[in-house]
Amino acid sequence: xxxxxxxxSKKASSRIPLTLVVALxxxxxxxxIVGGYINNALHLPIFLDMIGTCVAAIxxxxxxxxxxxxxxxxxxxxxxxxxxxxxxxxxxxxALVWGYGVRSWGMGRNQVTYFLLNIxxxxxxxxxxxxxxxxxxxGATGHSSDAxxxxxxxxxxDLVTAVFASNVIVSLADKIIAGYIGLAIIxxxxxxxxxxxxxxxxxxxxxxxxxxxxxxxxxGLVLVYLLILAPAPTA
Numbered sequence: 060x061x062x063x064x065x066x067x068s069k070k071a072s073s074r075i076p077l078t079l080v081v082a083l084x085x086x087x088x089x090x091x092i093v094g095g096y097i098n099n100a101l102h103l104p105i106f107l108d109m110i111g112t113c114v115a116a117i118x119x120x121x122x123x124x125x126x127x128x129x130x131x132x133x134x135x136x137x138x139x140x141x142x143x144x145x146x147x148x149x150x151x152x153x154a155l156v157w158g159y160g161v162r163s164w165g166m167g168r169n170q171v172t173y174f175l176l177n178i179x180x181x182x183x184x185x186x187x188x189x190x191x192x193x194x195x196x197x198g199a200t201g202h203s204s205d206a207x208x209x210x211x212x213x214x215x216x217d218l219v220t221a222v223f224a225s226n227v228i229v230s231l232a233d234k235i236i237a238g239y240i241g242l243a244i245i246x247x248x249x250x251x252x253x254x255x256x257x258x259x260x261x262x263x264x265x266x267x268x269x270x271x272x273x274x275x276x277x278x279g280l281v282l283v284y285l286l287i288l289a290p291a292p293t294a
Contacts, residue, residue, distance in 0.1 A: 075123075080119060090111035091109060091111040091135070092134055094107035095107060095108030095135055095139065095143070096139065099139055104207075106229070106230075108131060108143075108150070112237075113180075113237050113240075115127040115154070116153075116155070117258070123158075128147055129147045132145075132147035133147065142201070146188055148191065149191070151187075156176070156180045156183045157180055160179065161257070162256065168257050173259055174235075177239075180234045181227065182227065184226075184230050184234065185226040188230070189223040189226050193222045198212075198222055204226065204229040205225075207229065208221045208225040210225075211224050232280040235276050
């Protein structure tokens, strides 16, 4: 199917069937929770807890995506502990940028603008998350990204700068992955559920390839940083 239509509609959210909301919101939150749990179990240097947020924000609207984000972080606390609850704000920030970016700002009209949208999401999420990491958790949450924060701090950066820089790098990789997997999921939905939403045209094969490319770019960003760009600690 093709996930794009030629006429974007800002009123699409008002015509969303309640049955779709009831089905998609918990499913998207569950996808986030499972992704985050797998990420924590494997100690990956990303998050994988916003794929469902991306899908819900684009298909249902930004504020439904924000609800998915809140449910994710509150519900996920039963599996990973309460450390994730304050980061609901970051999940909400990502939902709003994804949702408004596609549905109001026209950033789903082609592959270039959609790629840039995922970068904006990463920056918004980092802007929301970095103060929480810095001032609530003292700069470390036990996530793999703490190693990047430590490297920046040892290179002479202050705590807030170190946290923000490491969070941006990890978030760029994570949100590109989430954005393109989300796009592939949306492309698999029935066409009537995405009517009025402008997204890059996606055949089933293109959807798979987009997801793979997004994953490769995201993983590549982490590897480039770890192998090449990591700041050397000062003596």
